[in-house]
Amino acid sequence: MKKVTKAVIPAAGLGTRFLPETKALPKEMLPIVDIPTIQYIVEEAKASGIKDIVIVIGKGKRAIEDHFDSNVMLEENLEKKGKEKMLKSIQKTNDMNIYFIRQSYPRGLGDAVLTAKSFIGNDPFVVMLGDDLMEDTTPLTKQLMNSYEKTGASTLAVMKVPHKETSKYGVIDPVSEVSDGLYNVRNFVEKPDPKDAPSDLAIIGRYLLTPQIFDVLEHTKPGKGNEIQLTDAINTLNQTQSVFAHEFKGDRYDTGNKLSWLETNITFGLKHPEIEQELREYIKKLGQKLTKEDEQQKN
Template identity: 80%
Template sequence: MKKVTKAIIPAAGLGTRFLPETKAMPKEMLPIVDTPTIQYIVEEAKASGITDLVIVIGKGKRAIEDHFSPNYMLEENLKKKHKEKMLEEVEKTNEMNIYFIRQAYPDGLGDAVLTAKSFIGNDPFVVMLGDDLMQDKVPLTKQLIESYQDSGASTLAVMKVPHEETSKYGVIDPLDEVKPGLYDVKTFVEKPNPEDAPSDLAIIGRYLFTPEIFEVLENTKPGKGNEVQLTDAIDTLNKKQRVFAHEFKGKRFDTGNKLSWLETNIEYGINHPEIKGEFREYLKKIGKRLEKEDQ
């Protein structure tokens, strides 16, 4: 069985939920406290044993390329000034092989994954979405890799969500629980209405695929939103070979809209080693002020 060392991060979306900021700045570069969101995704890949990473970008995403390119002038400056902690931060992903592929037009997540076919070749690989930050003792990507090493099958991450929110996600219809937290799946449904949702187990932003997914994607017609939906391709793949769902039980932070992005910043801020004390005190003051205003 081939070792999983490759990953795709789709980052070609237009980021319209964050306009006007994303007119010039990629949404993947929006910071969580002091770190671009996509940096956390790349660090998770590194911690999971990924060595070769391709980021699928579109027009106006040059800032992502610049961020992951070594900045020798900055690094030398930090060395001379003995700012070791800052140097460590900017060098975190220097040793990874990070490549960029341009998606001509944002035509759905399935199309973005297909764009990286030549990079992946005939190897198993991981897809990591930039909107979801995952926290657990073992990185979620590594959990999927370990599951694949046992089964040899494509495996995607799912998490229980409130039933009324199932229309926001791809949802699985589980056949049975093969072992604790691992499901054999009957069908995968893209954004069902709550009354039609087969379960509360929603697909979240981590997938591990065998290379056969590419042939399926090449023959997948546009679905919801007139885009090539990855969930539709997964459902087709599941009819040809088993696809498992691994239930994630850690913490998931959604950065895909303004409110959830602000909530994530607060969650990360109250644990940030540099500011957590002062920030917690500030939040207490805000809480007291809001209580008075609401009375």
């Protein structure tokens, strides 16, 4: 059985939820305190043992390419000034093999994955979405790789969500829990109405897929939004070979909309050694101010 050493990171979306900021700046480059979101994804891949990454980009995404390119002048400047910590922070992924491929038209997540077919070849691979940051003792991508070593089958990451929020996600219809946190799946349902949701286990942004998914994607017709949906292709794949779901029990941070991105920044800011204390004091003062305003409104 082949080892998983490759990852696909789709980053060709228009980022309309963050306009006007994302008119010129790729959404994936929006910072969590001082680190671009996509940097966290690449670092998770590296920590999981991934060697080669292809980032699927579109028009206006040049900043992502520049970010993962080495900046010799900057590195020499930091080295001369003895700023070793800063130097290491910008060299974290210099040893990764990172490639770029263009998705010329926004035809959906399934199409973005399909553009990586020639890069992946006949190997199993991981798809990592940039809207979800995951924290756990063992990286989520590595957890999926560990499951694959046992089953040899495609495995999706899922997480329990409040039942009323199932309409925001793809949700699995589990057959059984074959081992702790690993489910055999009957069906994958895209954004079901809560009253129709088969479970509270929602698909989150990590997928480990066998290369057979490419043959399926090539024959998958556009679905919701006239886009090729990866979930539809996975459903079809599940008819000929088992697809499992691995339950993630760590911490997930959503960066896909303005509010959740701000919440993630605050959470990470409260753990950042440079600003933790000052941010904590600011939040306390802000809380006191808001409490006074609420009391004044009541009176």
